[in-house]
Amino acid sequence: MPCAAQGKRAPNRVQIKMTQTHASAMPYFAPGTYIGLFGGSFDPPHAGHRLVSLSVMRTLGLDYVCWLVSPQNPLKNHTPNDMTERLAACQRMASHPRLMVSDVETRIGTQYAIDTVRQLKARHPEVHFTWLMGSDNFVNLQQWKQWQQFMQEVPVVIYPRSGSTLKVTNSQAGQVFARQRVATSQATDFKHVEAPAWIMLDGVRSDLSSSALRQRGANKQD
Secondary structure (H helix, E strand, O other): OOEEEOOOOOOOOOEEEEOOOOOOEEEEOOOOOEEEEEEEOOOOOOHHHHHHHHHHHHHHOOOEEEEEEOOOOOOOOOOOOOHHHHHHHHHHHHOOOOEEEEOHHHHHOOOOHHHHHHHHHHHOOOOEEEEEEEHHHHOOHHHOOOHHHHHHHOOEEEEOOOOOHHHOOOOHHHHHOHHHEEOHHHHHHHHHOOOOOEEEOOOOOOOOOHHHHHHHHHHHHO
């Protein structure tokens, strides 16, 4: 899995093999490793991405969170900036030994989350993956490709976003998978559960958004 890690490896959990892929390292995930997958275009990456990643990683006890920098969000008309530029920006923003950046979707030719997850599970059958998403994405999950099958493939961790947190329970996905919801109080054990399962976390949130930052930058140029 071509993720680029910053700094030292987590002791006794992950072995790092050095390479020249975009940054400095190609990690090999040891069997039993717990990895959070954070998908998005990251155009641009911002402090909110980092804040949420670190919070979820610590709350769940994950070994790493890997940012999956998408070549194109299939639900958005916006054409993202050059991949190389976004990867470099993500590396600068992540700046943490357990936050990684990957262009794996470009490399394996996937665009949809379900295809990416299936490929990663097939390549790393003994690694425990968890998918991170904001509450705003979860309330619209029915727009995703094969969204119900996606929920069957990987446990989902939801972090709160303003304007959508209260809609999670009554969303289509929230209703269809109501019985698979795990109580927030069980967050420290969530990394051990099997899909389908999802949990809504409390605590840290960020109102930053890449689209708002892009608009702000465009306004400055006008």
